[in-house]
Amino acid sequence: MGSIVLFNKPFGVLCQFSGDSKNLSTYINEKGFYPAGRLDKDSEGLLLLTDDGKLQHQISHPKFDKEKTYLVQVDGKVTDDAIEQLCQGIILKDGLTKPAKAKIVKQPDWLWNRVPPIRMRKNIPTAWIELKITEGKNRQVRRMTAAVGFPTLRLIRTQIGDWQLGNIQLGKYERL
Template sequence: MVLFNKPFGVLCQFSGKGKNLSNYIDIKNIYPAGRLDKDSEGLVLLTDDGKLQHQISHPKFDKEKTYLLQVEGKITDKAITQLCQGITLKDGRTKPAKASVIQQPDWLWHRNPPIRIRQNIPTSWIELKITEGKNRQVRRMSAHVGFPTLRLIRIGIGKFQLKQLKLGDYERI
């Protein structure tokens, strides 16, 4: 098993145009267990065990994934409650999430390129835990409650945590 801290702008695959996993990881015959989109950062698990890959990535196993979101606007209690109750998206209702407002983490690396900043619009940080993994689900959930995601960082998948893994680095476990 390999834990990787994926930078912004990196494709979660080993081939294709642009930066991808092969620019960072030189291990043969491993594959991502679940994906992060190009615009997201943080923890990606990779394995050569197909059964384990399936258990990590398939929604039926309810593997909890933890994200930090920087959203546009000052998040409201109402929005947090909606996230915790589940959201109806175009492809169906999400399971209830665990959501809470947090302070910007002091350990967080600078993103390149930085997020867009609007002088008159504040931002907020949320910790969000979900057990599903629909396409761009977290971004769609935050937008649905009126707070578009500016930055999304996955810090945990089940018992696996990003911890102090530096951006662009990986660790075999």
């Protein structure tokens, strides 16, 4: 089995090593490692990288049902009905999502400040959801929360399978 790198990806970083935009090469100087799965430029948190193609496939391919855990800050005060809908599966343009595990949580006290900060609106509160999914449709979490009436403001992945973000600081990585 190959090596794995756990990276705490900042907002605005592309999950690739080349190009003109801010990307992984700014933060990771390990040769031969490639992302196992994606995390949008607008998302933060755990990104796994590996130097083993077979392992990369097992981590990222939906058929292996690797559970991914996200902390999601949403616009508005989340309802129990919205949580129930997420847990049953949501109909998106590309089909029905598998049921998620979802619950309302408090903003974690370990959370770093996002740069730039999310937009705050004076009269609209925000809430936090912990969401666990086994799929990886394009922008799935964002589309799911929007579909139940609570657009995503901030999205942080904290776990993939047994791998956890833990205490890895923003923009830093740990090689296993």
